[in-house]
Amino acid sequence: xxxxxxxxxxxxxxxxxxxxxxxxxxxxxxxxxxxxxxxxxxxxxxxxxxxxxxxxxxxxxxxxxxxxxxxxxxxxxxxxxxxxxxxxxxxxxxxxxxxxxxxxxxxxxxxxxxxxxxxxxxxx
Amino acid sequence: xxxxxxxxxxxxxxxxxxxxxxxxxxxxxxxxxxxxxxxxxxxxxxxxxxxxxxxxxxxxxxxxxxxxxxxxxxxxxxxxxxxxxxxxxxxxxxxxxxxxxxxxxxxxxxxxxxxxxxxxxxxxxxxxxxxxxxxxxxxxxxxxxxxxxxxxxxxxxxxxxxxxxxxxxxxxxxxxxxxxxxxxxxxxxxxxxxxxxxxxxxxxxxxxxxxxxxxxxxxxxxxxxxxxxxxxxxxxxxxxxxxxxxxxxxxxxxxxxxxxxxxxxxxxxxxxxxxxxxxxxxxxxxxxxxxxxxxxxxxxxxxxxxxxxxxxxxxxxxxxxxxxxxxxxxxxxxxxxxxxxxxxxxxxxxxxxxxxxxxxxxxxxxxxxxxxxxxxxxxxxxxxxxxxxxxxxxxxxxxxxxxxxxxxxxxxxxxxxxxxxxxxxxxxxxxxxxxxxxxxxxxxxxxxxxxxxxxxxxxxxxxxxxxxxxxxxxxxxxxxxxxxxxxxxxxxxxxxxxxxxxxxxxxxxxxxxxxxxxxxxxxxxxxxxxxxxxxxxxxxxxxxxxxxxxxxxxxxxxxxxxxxxxxxxxxxxxxxxxxxxxxxxxxxxxxxxxxxxxxxxxxxxxxxxxxxxxxxxxxxxxxxxxxxxxxxxxxxxxxxxxxxxxxxxxxxxxxxxxxxxxxxxxxxxxxxxxxxxxxxxxxxxx
Numbered sequence: 001x002x003x004x005x006x007x008x009x010x011x012x013x014x015x016x017x018x019x020x021x022x023x024x025x026x027x028x029x030x031x032x033x034x035x036x037x038x039x040x041x042x043x044x045x046x047x048x049x050x051x052x053x054x055x056x057x058x059x060x061x062x063x064x065x066x067x068x069x070x071x072x073x074x075x076x077x078x079x080x081x082x083x084x085x086x087x088x089x090x091x092x093x094x095x096x097x098x099x100x101x102x103x104x105x106x107x108x109x110x111x112x113x114x115x116x117x118x119x120x121x122x123x124x
Numbered sequence: 125x126x127x128x129x130x131x132x133x134x135x136x137x138x139x140x141x142x143x144x145x146x147x148x149x150x151x152x153x154x155x156x157x158x159x160x161x162x163x164x165x166x167x168x169x170x171x172x173x174x175x176x177x178x179x180x181x182x183x184x185x186x187x188x189x190x191x192x193x194x195x196x197x198x199x200x201x202x203x204x205x206x207x208x209x210x211x212x213x214x215x216x217x218x219x220x221x222x223x224x225x226x227x228x229x230x231x232x233x234x235x236x237x238x239x240x241x242x243x244x245x246x247x248x249x250x251x252x253x254x255x256x257x258x259x260x261x262x263x264x265x266x267x268x269x270x271x272x273x274x275x276x277x278x279x280x281x282x283x284x285x286x287x288x289x290x291x292x293x294x295x296x297x298x299x300x301x302x303x304x305x306x307x308x309x310x311x312x313x314x315x316x317x318x319x320x321x322x323x324x325x326x327x328x329x330x331x332x333x334x335x336x337x338x339x340x341x342x343x344x345x346x347x348x349x350x351x352x353x354x355x356x357x358x359x360x361x362x363x364x365x366x367x368x369x370x371x372x373x374x375x376x377x378x379x380x381x382x383x384x385x386x387x388x389x390x391x392x393x394x395x396x397x398x399x400x401x402x403x404x405x406x407x408x409x410x411x412x413x414x415x416x417x418x419x420x421x422x423x424x425x426x427x428x429x430x431x432x433x434x435x436x437x438x439x440x441x442x443x444x445x446x447x448x449x450x451x452x453x454x455x456x457x458x459x460x461x462x463x464x465x466x467x468x469x470x471x472x473x474x475x476x477x478x479x480x481x482x483x484x485x486x487x488x489x490x491x492x493x494x495x496x497x498x499x500x501x502x503x504x505x506x507x508x509x510x511x512x513x514x515x516x517x518x519x520x521x522x523x524x525x526x527x528x529x530x531x532x533x534x535x536x537x538x539x540x541x542x543x544x545x546x547x548x549x550x551x552x553x554x555x556x557x558x559x560x561x562x563x564x565x566x567x568x569x570x571x572x573x574x575x576x577x578x579x580x581x582x583x584x585x586x587x588x589x590x591x592x593x594x595x596x597x598x599x600x601x602x603x604x605x606x607x608x609x610x611x612x613x614x615x616x617x618x619x620x621x622x623x624x625x626x627x628x629x630x631x632x633x634x635x636x637x638x639x640x641x642x643x644x645x646x647x648x649x650x651x652x653x654x655x656x657x658x659x660x661x662x663x664x665x666x667x668x669x670x671x672x673x674x675x676x677x678x679x680x681x682x683x684x685x686x687x688x689x690x691x692x693x694x695x696x697x698x699x700x701x702x703x704x705x706x707x708x709x710x711x712x713x714x715x716x717x718x719x720x721x722x723x724x725x726x727x728x729x730x731x732x733x734x735x736x737x738x739x740x741x742x743x744x745x746x747x748x749x750x751x752x753x754x755x756x757x758x759x760x761x762x763x764x765x766x767x768x769x770x771x772x773x774x775x776x777x778x779x780x781x782x783x784x785x786x787x788x789x790x791x792x793x794x795x796x797x798x799x800x801x802x803x804x805x806x807x808x809x810x
Contacts (some may be wrong), residue, residue: 022795030791093791102787 006047014040027081027091031074038070125284127185129176130201133169133211134264136162137218139245148236159239160222163246170250174208179651184256186319200318202256203650206451208566210383211253211456214376216635217462218246220628221371224466224570228367230475242371245271249376255635258307262382265303268377269296275362275372288360295357299347306340309333310391319387327389338391339397340498341384342405349381349435353407356738359416360434361749362424362478366469369424374431374465375458383456386447387756393445393540396549403443403549407556410436412735414563417569418720419731422478423468428573430507431461433560437522440553445534445545446525448653452520456514456639460506463499463632470496470625471575481718482551484578497576499629504568506636508672509561516669517640519561520660523668526554527661537654561668565675570719638809682719688742701741725747 013036020033042063049059085091140162147154164774177183186200222242229235248271251264252576277289310319312324313332325331345351350358359367360374370379379664384404385392390399410433417429434457441450474493483489490497506515528535529550534542650658721728730736785796 018798022791022798094789097788098789101783102788 003051004048006043010040010043010047012038012040013032015045025092025094027084027093028078029097030093031077031081034077035070035074038066127201129634130173130183130203130254132216133166133173134254135249136166136169137243137250138247141240141247142238144236146242146522148240153464154235155236156226158225159236159243160219161366163222163243164219166221166246167212169366170208170211170215170695171774172326173203175779177203177205177208179647180655186256186318188549189257191262195314195316197259197317198257198688199260200256201254202319202433203254205654206383206447207253208651209451209455209652210379211250213458214249214253215247215365217371217375217458217632218242219333219464220404220466220631221367223630224370224625225365225367227622228469229365234278238275238365240276241271242368245275245372245377249256249380252380253574257381258311258322258413260317262304262307265380265384266300268372268380269293269348270301272296272361272372272377275368276361278365278368279363283305285363288357288363292357292361294348295354299344299354301342301343302340303347306337306344309340310337310388313337322388323390326394329394331391332393333554333698334394335397337343338395339401341388341391341397341404345381345439346405347381348384349378349407349439350432351381351405351435351439352412353405355413355432356734356741359420359425359428361736362428366424366465366472369428370462370469371463373428373460378431378435379438379458382435382450385439385442386451387446389442389445389536390539392442393544396546399445399544399549400445400546400552403552406436406439407552408445409433410440410560411563414560415565415724415731416734418563418567419728421481421732423472423480423483423571423575424465424478426480426567426637427468428466428635430464430564430567431457433460433564434507437519437557437560441522441525441558443545443549444525444529444553445536445540445542446521446528447539448535448537448606448650448656448658449512449518449521449525451653452516452643453562453648456506456518456635457646459635460513460515460641462506463503463629466625466629467496467500467503468633470621470629471500474621480575483575493621494648495626495629501572501638503636504572504632508565508568509668510672511669512640514640517643517658517660519557520665521643521658523561523664524559524661526550526557527664530554535656537656538652547655551718555573558667558671561677562671562675565755566723567678567720568753569676569679570683570723574681574718578687619681624750627702639778668737678723686719686722687804697724796797 003054017035017037018038020036021030024030024033045059045063045066047076049057049063054060081091086094136448140158143162144155144158147158183203184201186198189197190197194386208405222239225235225239225242229238232238248264248267252261252268255261255264263674273289273293274293277285279285280289281615305316310322310331311410314330316322316325326334343354347354358373362369364373387801392402413429413432413436418435422425434453438450438453438457441447441453470493471483471489472478474496475489476543477483502513506513509515509519511517526533527550528542530544530547531550532542532554533545534545534550535794536542536544646655646657650656724731733739
C-alpha cells in the first residue's frame with residue numbers, strides 16, 4: 001500500500017482534531033478531538049514503521065506507549081470535566097475563564113496600587 | 125627593659141574606654157573609676173618607662189603586622205627622650221583632665237561616653253608618641269581626629285557644636301590627605317615605613333623627593349596643629365567641653381603635628397624650601413593669631429588663638445632646625461595652656477558665660493574663684509614669658525634657635541649640617557617671634573585685666589554706677605558682633621570650685637612654674653633630648669623679656685586710659701567711630717574698658733572676626749561645594765531617578781498590554797500557539 005493513504009488520512013484526522021480542539025465549546029468534545037489528534041499521530045507512527053521496515057519496530061512500540069498515555073490522559077481529563085460540571089453546572093469551555101485576567105477586574109484592582117505608588121513617590 | 129610596660133601605656137586607656145562604653149548605661153557608678161584609673165595608671169607607667177629608659181637611650185622593638193608586597197607595616201615601638209618626655213606630659217594632662225571632668229560634667233547624662241572618648245583619645249595619643257612606624261602612627265593620628273570630632277560635638281543639641289565638629293573634622297582631613305600621600309612617598313623612597321629606617325635613609329641621602337615629601341607632610345601638620353591656612357577649625361572647636369579643649373585642643377593633639385616634624389626632622393632638614401615654607405606659615409600664624417586673640421571677647425577663643433600662636437612658635441623652632449627647643453616649648457606650653465583652659469572652665473562655670481566683657485560686669489568674680497584666679501595668673505605669666513616661669517625658658521629657647529638660624533649657624537644638634545637651614549627662615553621666625561612676644565603679652569594682660577579687674581566688677585557699688593537703661597545690657601551675655609562659641613552650661617553655680625576641679629589646677633601649676641629650670645643644665649633636659657643647649661642667651665633673653673614687658677605695660681596703659689574714660693563717661697574714640705548702624709549699641713560696649721580696642725584701633729573689627737579667613741573660605745570653598753552638591757542632587761533626582769522610574773513605568777505599561785492577552789479562554793491560547801507553530805514551521809521550512 002502506498003504511504004500516501006495513511007499519511008493523508010492521518011493529516012485529515014489531525015486537522016479535524018485541531019478544529020475540534022480550537023472550535024468546539026463542549027469540554028468532552030474537546031477531549032475527544034485531542035484523542036483524534038493522538039490517533040492521527042499513532043496512525044503516522046504505524047505507517048512509517050511499516051514503510052521504513054524498522055527491525056526494532058520502534059514506531060509500533062511508541063504507538064502502544066501513546067495509547068497508554070492517551071488512556072491515562074482521557075481518564076484525568078474526564079474527571080476534571082466532571083468536577084467542572086458539578087461545580088458550575090456546565091461543561092462549556094468558553095465560560096470556564098476563571099483563571100484569566102479580565103480587563104474589568106484590572107481596572108478595579110489598579111486604583112489602590114496607583115494610590116500606593118503615589119504615596120511612595122511623595123515619601124521619596 | 126620589660127617591653128610589657130611601654131606596650132601597656134597605650135593599651136590601658138583603650139581598654140578603659142571599651143569598659144566605660146560597655147558599662148556606662150548599666151553601671152553609671154563605675155564610669156568615674158573606669159575613666160580615671162586606667163589613664164592614671166598609664167601616666168604612672170609612662171613615667172616609669174621614661175625613668176627606666178634614662179637619658180640618651182633609645183629602645184626599638186617591632187613585630188611585622190602585615191606583609192604588603194611593598195614596604196612592610198610593622199607594629200613598631202620607638203622610645204627615646206622625645207617620646208618619653210611627651211608621653212609623661214600626655215599622661216599628666218590626661219589624668220588631670222579626667223579628674224577635672226568628673227566634677228565639670230557632673231550633671232551630664234552623657235558623661236560615660238565622654239569619658240570613654242577621652243580615654244580613647246589618650247590611648248591614641250600614646251600610640252602616636254610611642255609608634256615607630258609611620259602607618260601605625262597614622263592610625264593613632266586619625267583616631268585622635270575622630271575623638272576630637274566626637275568631643276567637640278559633645279553638646280550636639282546646639283547647632284554651634286555640630287557645625288564646629290564637622291568643620292574641625294573636614295579641615296583636618298583636608299590636611300590628612302596630602303599627609304597620607306607624603307607618608308606613602310616617604311615609605312616608597314626609603315623602602316620602609318619604620319621611622320628609624322626612614323631617618324637612616326634620609327641620613328644617607330636616599331630620599332628622592334625630599335621637598336615634595338616635606339611639603340606633603342607639612343599639609344597634615346598644618347591641619348592637625350592648626351597652622352595658618354588650616355587654622356580656622358581650632359577657635360570654633362571651643363564649642364566642646366572645656367576639659368576637652370584643655371586636653372585635645374591645647375596640650376596634646378594639636379602638638380602631634382609638631383611632634384611628627386620633630387621625629388622626622390632629618391627629612392625636613394634635607395629641604396631648605398620646606399623649612400622656609402614652614403617658617404612663613406609659622407610667622408603668619410603667630411602674628412595673625414596674636415592679633416585675633418587681642419580682639420576676641422570669648423575667653424576660650426582668646427585661649428584658642430593663643431594656642432594657635434604658641435604652636436606657631438613651635439613650628440618656628442622647627443623651621444630654625446632646632447627640634448629640641450620646639451619640644452621644650454611643646455611640653456611647657458602643654459602644661460600651662462592646659463592649666464589656662466582648666467582655670468577658664470572654672471571661671472566659666474562661676475560666671476555662666478564665656479564672654480570676658482560679661483565677666484567684667486560680675487562683681488567679685490575673682491573672690492568666688494580664688495584658685496582659678498591665681499593659677500590663671502601664673503599660667504598667663506608663663507604664657508607671656510616672664511622669668512622664672514616655664515614659658516620664659518622655652519620661648520627663649522625658640523628665640524635662641526631662630527637667632528642662630530638667622531646667623532647661619534642653626535642648632536641642628538648633629539641631625540644635619542647647620543647650613544641646611546636657610547638664613548631667611550631664621551630671620552622670618554626671629555622677627556615674627558619677637559613681634560608675637562609683644563602681642564602675646566598684650567593679649568594675656570588684657571584677658572586678665574578685663575576678666576577679673578574691671579572696675580565694674582571690683583566695685584561692689586557697680587549697680588549704682590550704671591544707669592538703669594544700661595543695666596539691661598549687663599544681662600546681655602556677650603557683645604553682639606563678637607564670634608562666640610558657647611558651651612551648654614549645666615553647672616551648679618553654688619559649688620564653683622569643687623576639689624576635683626581645684627587640685628588639677630595646682631598640679632599643673634607646678635610644671636608651669638618650675639619646668640623651665642629643667643633646661644638650664646645640659647645634663648638635665650637637653651641630655652634627654654638631643655643634647656644641645658637650652659639655656660637662654662643674653663641678647664634674646666633681654667629682647668624677648670623687654671618686648672614682653674613692653675606688651676604688658678602697653679596693655680595696662682591702654683586699660684587704664686580706657687577705664688578712666690569709662691569713669692568720666694566719655695565714650696572711647698574707637699567705639700564712637702563705629703558703624704553708624706550700630707549707634708544704639710555703643711552704650712553697652714563702652715561699659716567694658718577693653719584695651720584691645722585702643723591698641724588695635726582700626727584693626728580691631730577684622731581681628732575680632734579672624735581677619736575674614738572664615739568668610740574667604742566660605743566664598744572660596746563652601747559655596748562652590750554647596751552649589752556642586754545641589755547640582756548632584758538635581759542630577760540624581762531628575763536624571764538618574766528618571767531612568768530608574770522610567771524603567772519601572774515602562775515595565776508596568778508593558779505588563780498591562782500583556783495582561784490583555786490573558787483572557788482565560790484556553791482555546792484562544794491554543795489558537796495563538798498553533799498560529800505561532802505554523803509561523804515557525806514556515807520560517808524554518810523557508
